[in-house]
Each structure stands twice: as structure tokens, then as C-alpha cells.
Amino acid sequence: MKSAYYPLGTFVVFVLGWYAISILFEVPAYLLPRPEAVIERLGQDFGYLMRHAWVTTYETLGGFLLSVLIGVPLAFIIVSSSIVEKAIMPWLVLSQTFPKVALAPLIVVWFGLGIVPKILVTFLVAFFPVVISTVVGLRSMENEMLELARSMKASRFQIFWRFRLPLALPSLFSGLKVSVAFSVVGAVIAEWVGATEGLGYLLLTANANLDTALLFAVLAILTVLGIVLYYAVEMFEQRLIPWHASVRLKEVPAL
């Protein structure tokens, strides 16, 4: 638990800096509310904020899970067939240069204002890292490892489940971590396009009313949501691949 002191220290420095700026430069509250005003707001409207936070969490998780459920099998298909890869890969890459956010209004037109369009937009934003990292992971088997498997007369199925997939997990997880962070962004964007609840919706209303204290409170909750989800994925990772260097040697400086 000691490792938590460091980020908390950074946080305290950040808040103190914020406090100092708002006092020293006498920044008006509608531009930059003081930390205590935000904390007060968080306490005052806690139930209200949590209700909206729950909606956004739900959308984020929905989009993320859909990304995993579609992204991982899609990667399986891509690495198993060069024809499929040639047919799909360029379009996948193209879809990433395309501003997916621009599709959000269309998706709202098609699917209305409910939860479905939110999950779909989140999925669009979050699935690509899952596909790419899984493909890269599944391809990262050394030739000698493959020869070892073949020398044992392993079937295609065995090579995949016993060798390739476990070897792909480290890469897959780095993709999942990026994806879960993108998911929060996706859910907020989806709510901006058309929603009646959720943290993204609250951001828009707070903005319209110049209610910066509420705006900051929502941003704080979004940050916490992102961090919690990220570390949830990381916990899974530590359970599943304790053998990998990125998990084992976390404490060693890389530069």
C-alpha cells in the first residue's frame, strides 16, 4: 500500500498549486472555482452525481465489454486467415483515421437516445486497441517455439490454446488498458451528442450554466472512474500473467 503515497503526494501538490493560483491571481469562481468549493459541491450533490456516474459507468463497461467480445475474436480470425486479414485490416486502419465521433449523431438518429447508441459509440472508440494488440500478441511467437510445438505433434488447436494465446496475453492486456481508458472518453462523447443523463450530459448542462464547480466535480468523478477501471484491468493482468516481465519487474526503472 506504500506505493499509494507517491501518487497521493502528487495529488496534494496539484491541489495546493490550484489553491495558490486561485487565491494569488484572484481568479473569479466562474473561471476557476476553489478546491473547497468543488469538494463542497461533491458532498452536497453526492447522490445526484452518483446517479449520473452510474449511468456513465454502465455505458463505459458496456462499450468496453463489447470491444473485448468483438475485438478479441476478430483478432483470432485475422491471424488465422490471410485472406480475411487482407480484406479487413486496411478498413480497420482506415476506420481509425476516420473521426468516429462524427458518426455519433448518425448513431443517435438510428438508435435513439437510450443506452444502445452510447454503448455503440464507446465500442467504436475503444475496440481498435483490443484488435491490434491481440493480433500483435498472437503473432509474437518465436520460430523455435513453433518448432517445439510442431516437434511434439501439437495440432493447430493445441498450438493456439497452449502456446499462442497465453503468449499473446501480455500484449492483449496492454491493449485492454488503453481500451478501457478510451471507453470513458467514448461514453462521455456519446452523451454529448444526445442524452438526458450521465456525466457527459452533466458536463454540458454545467457548461451552459457556467456552473464551474459542478463541472470540476464531474471531471473529478470521471478521473476516479477512469483510474478505478484501469486498475481493475491491471489487477486482472497481475492475476493472469504474474510471470510476465512487465508485471514482475514493475519496480525496476526502465531508463
Added chain:
Amino acid sequence: MKSIIALEDVSKRFGPFTALESISLDVAEGEFVSIVGTSGCGKSTLLRLVAGLMPTSGGSIRIADREVTGPTDDVGIAFQTPVLLPWRNVRQNIELPLEVRKLDVGRHQAELTRMIDLVGLRGFEDRHPYQLSGGMQQRVALCRALIHDPSLVLMDEPFGALDAMTREQMNLEIQRIWMETKKTIVLITHSIIEAVFLADRIVVMQSRPGRIASVIDVKLPRPRSFTDIATPEFQDACNQVRLLMNATGFTE
């Protein structure tokens, strides 16, 4: 002696590049054969052909009188790198071929324990590869190659990356395993001393295209020890190999 491997006029081409040309060689049952040659002479390719990991471009390879068309059950392979599965501990890594081949893992437990003792890994059964030194990892790989009790073992420079001390120790262990189990072993190496120390016969290869330059009999008594290296007989054998390699364009 009955031959377990019979190579007849074997060749291997990669596109326009000829890696191996007219290789003919018989290896007798229970024999220890070392293959030496400079880098790029095709010795690793030759081993992969015998292992059935790649098809020949010409000629025939027979193992125990059966044409090689793919990996054979009765063969164990040790590669240049240990290629251990990092999520499995020592015991599980050694058991891997049994599981993949759908053999009864339980029935091999006594054999597994004996092998772990034989290569000095007792007490390390539950460690993971990253907790082992390079030499220990290679020992695990060796046990894995031997666990299904193949009569033929192919080794592709398994000790190339080890330091000199560990390497000598591994050579002694290989000799002991070979003398105990009477398996046929084909060892690829670029160390002349290693080749002479272990082999009954040494196949010297030359490159471009890969061919057998000569086959040398090593008639030193067994078991051999590293204190024998200074003896004239050992030096003679080493010099013979070295002269051949020099003659084929290998410069020291």
C-alpha cells in the same frame, strides 16, 4: 549395428539458394554423432530436416526404416534457446510434451523425478523459468526433450549461449545421460572441443553449398573427463577437425 537415421543424397534449397547438397549419412543405434561446421553451413537446417520440421528438396531421410514426412514420435529435440513456457514451472514445462501428445502424465511421474535428479534440478521443480539461470533453463529443456523416452535425441547447439564452466558441466551431464540411457544423440555444435569430448563420430560440414566434408571417428575411451583434454589423443582429434575446417575455408 543397425542404423537409426539414414540420409541418402539429401538436398535443401530455399528458392535459388542451395543450403544443403548431396548429404548422405548413416547414424547407428546408440551412437553419439556431433556435427560441426561454420555458421551458415546448413547444420541447423539438416537437423530440422531430420526432425521433420521442414521438407527436403531432394533425396530421402529415413528414421528407423520409415521415411520422414513430418515430426516423428520417437524423437526429442533441444533447441538453441530453451523455449520454456514462462507461465509454467519446471515440472509443468517438462510435462508439456506428455500433455500435448496426450500421454498419461501420472504414469510418468517416477521418470520425471528421476530426470530432475539426473540433471540436478531437485528442489527447483516449482520454480518458474525467470527464476532460473540460463544453464538451468537449458537443463529443463533437456528433460523436456527426454521425458517421453525417445530413442533419438536431436540437439541444436543447446549450450552455445552458456558460459564455459556451465557448458563443461552440461557436457558431462549429456555424456552421463547418454551412457545411462543408450539413446542415439545427434549434437550440432560449433565448439570443436565439445564435439570431440562427446562424439563417437564427428561430421565436419563445409558451406556454400552445405556439404559433408569429412567424417572422423573419435576413439577415446569412455567416460571422458575434461582433464583428458590435455592428452595427446584428445589434442590429435581436435587438430584433425580443425585442419579439416581450415581446409574448407574456416579461418581462425
